[in-house]
Amino acid sequence: MSDRELYCxxxxxxxxxxxxxCPDGHGVDCPELLCTSCGTAVLIATFAFRATRLADHRHRPPAPGRHAA
Known part of the structure; x- marks a missing residue:
């Protein structure tokens, strides 16, 4: 079991x-944590995702065969 100090x-x-x-096999990296004082459970979002940059159409060059507006 791992210990962390968080606001309860x-x-x-x-x-x-x-x-x-952890029955899911996460071990000490389990996203579920319990307050040792009162038993309140929290879930820590530990997923990773690829951040994508929003396209800014004003700075994109015009597509081939099209004229800039």
Whole structure:
């Protein structure tokens, strides 16, 4: 089990949180954490994604065969 100190809304303060035994095989990297004082559970989003840049049409060169507006 791993320990982290996070703010607990139920306890209204910073408390140690720990990862419970994880049946999904995450081990200490389990995204589910429990407050050791009151048992409140939190889920930490630990997924990774590829950030894409939004296209800005004003700075994109015109497509071949088209005239700029």
């Amino acid at each position: 809304d139920t306890c209204e303060g910073v408390q140690p949180f720990e990862a419970p035994p």
